[in-house]
Amino acid sequence: MMPADDFLTLAVMISFAVVGVSQIMAMIRLVIGPSTGDRILALDTMVVNAIGLIVLLGIWQGTRLYFEVSLIIAMLGFVSTVAYARFVLRGDIIE
Amino acid sequence: MTMSEVGTYAAAIFLLIGAAFAVVGAIGLLKLNDPMKRLHAPTKVGTMGIGSLLLGSVVISFVRGGSSIHELLIMAFLFVTAPISANFISKVIIHLRGCDETPELDNEQTWSTLVQREEDLVAQDKTQQS
Amino acid sequence: MKRFFNWLFPHPFLTLLLAVVWILLQNEFSAGMAVFGLILGVIIPRGLAVWWPDRPVGFRLGKMAVYICIVIWDILVANVQVAWIVLSKRNKDMQSAWVVVPLDLRQPEAITVLAGTITLTPGTVTADLSNKGHYLLVHALHAPDPDAVRDDIKSRYEARLKEIFV
Numbered sequence: 001m002m003p004a005d006d007f008l009t010l011a012v013m014i015s016f017a018v019v020g021v022s023q024i025m026a027m028i029r030l031v032i033g034p035s036t037g038d039r040i041l042a043l044d045t046m047v048v049n050a051i052g053l054i055v056l057l058g059i060w061q062g063t064r065l066y067f068e069v070s071l072i073i074a075m076l077g078f079v080s081t082v083a084y085a086r087f088v089l090r091g092d093i094i095e
Numbered sequence: 096m097t098m099s100e101v102g103t104y105a106a107a108i109f110l111l112i113g114a115a116f117a118v119v120g121a122i123g124l125l126k127l128n129d130p131m132k133r134l135h136a137p138t139k140v141g142t143m144g145i146g147s148l149l150l151g152s153v154v155i156s157f158v159r160g161g162s163s164i165h166e167l168l169i170m171a172f173l174f175v176t177a178p179i180s181a182n183f184i185s186k187v188i189i190h191l192r193g194c195d196e197t198p199e200l201d202n203e204q205t206w207s208t209l210v211q212r213e214e215d216l217v218a219q220d221k222t223q224q225s
Numbered sequence: 226m227k228r229f230f231n232w233l234f235p236h237p238f239l240t241l242l243l244a245v246v247w248i249l250l251q252n253e254f255s256a257g258m259a260v261f262g263l264i265l266g267v268i269i270p271r272g273l274a275v276w277w278p279d280r281p282v283g284f285r286l287g288k289m290a291v292y293i294c295i296v297i298w299d300i301l302v303a304n305v306q307v308a309w310i311v312l313s314k315r316n317k318d319m320q321s322a323w324v325v326v327p328l329d330l331r332q333p334e335a336i337t338v339l340a341g342t343i344t345l346t347p348g349t350v351t352a353d354l355s356n357k358g359h360y361l362l363v364h365a366l367h368a369p370d371p372d373a374v375r376d377d378i379k380s381r382y383e384a385r386l387k388e389i390f391v
Contacts, residue, residue, distance in 0.1 A: 004103035008155075011107035015114035015148070022121030022140070029124050029133075037130050037188040044180055045124060045137045051169065052117060052148045056110070059155055064163055067252075071169055078176040085183035089190055089208075116308065123311040131352070132321050135307065135366045138347050143304045165252045178344035178351065185352035185364070197353070197362060198323050206353040206362055 012060050019056065023049045040084050047077030099158050106154040113147030120144060131194045134185055141177040146170050233267065235274040238286060240266035283391035292385050299346045299381075307347040310367050322371045324349070326361040326378055335390040336361075342382050349374065 023046060030042035051070045058066040116139050123136030149166040156163045188194050189208045197206055234240055240263070247262030248254055310319070330336050336358065340351040343363055353362040368374050 004100040004107075008103050008107045011110045015110045018114035018118050022118040025118075025121035025125050035130055035188070035191060037184055037191065038133060040187060041130075041133060041137060041184050042124065044184070045120065045140055048137065048141050048145055048173065049117060049121075051173075052113065052145050055145075055148050055152050055166070059106075059110070059152055062159065064156070064161060064252075067163075067165060067169075071172070074169055074172050074176075078172075078180060081180040082183055085180070085187050088187050089183075116304065119308045119311060126311070126316070127319075128316045129321065131350075131364045132319070132366060134350050134364070135347060136311070138344065138350070139304055139308060139311075142300055142345060142347070163252050165249045168246065168249050174345065175341070178341035181344050181350055182340065182352070185350060189353060194364075195323065198325050200325070200355055200360055204355045204357050204359060207356045208353050210356050 012056060015056055016053070016060075019049055019052050023053070036088055040081060040088075043084070044077065044081045047073065047081070051077075102154055102158040106151040106158065109147050109151030109154060113144050113151065116140065116147065117144035129194065130188045131185065134181060134188070138177060138181065141173050145173055233271065235277075236270045238284065239270050242266075243269060285389050285391070288385065288389045292382075292389060295381075295385075296342055296345065303347045307366060310348075314367065319367050320369050322365050322368045323352075324363040324365055324368065324371045324374050324378075326363055326375050326383075328359055328361060328383070329379075330383060330386060330390070331358070332390050333358075335386050339378075339382055339386055343378060349378070 026042045026045045026049060030039055030046070033039045033042055051074055054066050054070045054073065058064065058070075120136045120138075120140035123139070124133055127133045127136070149170050152166050153164055156166075186208045189197060189206065197209070200206070243266035244259065244262035247265055248258055251258050328336060328339075330339060336354070340354070340361060343349050343351045343361070348366050348368075350364045351361055352364050354360070355362075363374070363378070365371065365374050
């Protein structure tokens with residue numbers, strides 16, 4: 001059984017790699033996605049994954065500075081998803 | 096084993112679970128073959144993946160003595176907004192007819208995305224005339 | 226007295242929620258922050274009450290807490306199930322289906338909570354609402370028996386929501 005801190009470091013490194021891979025997979029869907037709905041979906045997934053990467057970065061560096069960053073990215077991601085979907089639906093964002 | 100060691104192990108396991116669910120969501124996004132089916136994948140990324148990562152972050156901050164629980168706010172925000180963005184994306188898919196035929200309804204009701212609005216008809220007329 | 230209370234606190238639980246969110250945002254609990262959060266929690270619902278005239282009057286907090294616990298448990302269980310379906314089933318074996326859920330609920334707030342619950346529990350996504358608000362269109366990822374999904378939603382979530390929003 002390895003020491004707890006080493007295990008945590010290993011877990012953070014594995015999580016970085018895995019979340020990064022899933023970010024790349026979402027990006028592939030963004031490029032090939034046949035319809036507009038798929039592209040919006042891939043963008044939404046990428047925003048959520050980016051929040052995860054930032055949280056991991058905060059754990060890695062042992063700082064709490066990144067909380068505001070991830071909160072604001074969450075809000076911007078939601079608003080941009082809704083704005084994009086609304087633009088496709090109605091041809092206009094604010095009516 | 097001391098408390099802080101248990102906490103560190105728990106946080107590491109939370110992180111691994113979160114990363115695993117994030118990659119399952121991305122696999123689903125690539126593998127499934129129908130736009131409506133693909134919509135199921137990001138709910139896993141949003142709820143279990145990121146939720147578990149944030150829980151790990153909370154546990155770690157307690158182990159290191161900082162005791163911050165405001166990561167729960169991001170979690171609550173994601174939980175509240177994920178259904179709304181999923182609903183909007185499915186409306187886009189239905190609007191562009193990218194899915195199977197939606198079931199019919201009785202007593203003169205229809206799905207709100209498929210309702211023909213007057214201003215839509217006016218806009219169609221304009222594009223046809225020009 | 227009661228009318229004054231209703232005027233000052235149009236949504237008592239919203240006031241509490243805003244105060245808690247403010248304290249969480251500050252990430253420290255002190256008396257000043259709690260008082261300031263409560264002040265914000267009084268001002269914001271009071272200022273916005275004009276634009277929310279048909280608010281639900283009765284709201285049972287205890288039953289809502291039970292409901293939230295049930296939903297979180299369902300999210301955990303269903304996530305593992307759906308992850309297994311995504312990883313193990315081939316595309317042509319998946320029987321995805323539309324499910325039409327007739328609604329007994331009429332308040333917009335209750336329907337919103339029900340739709341959000343259906344989307345958050347993986348395996349089902351709320352796709353649309355009918356134009357008069359009497360049916361929900363739900364897409365299920367792998368449902369050999371769509372009627373069972375509909376009955377499950379109605380008995381497990383909608384019946385409880387009917388007791389919460391009276």
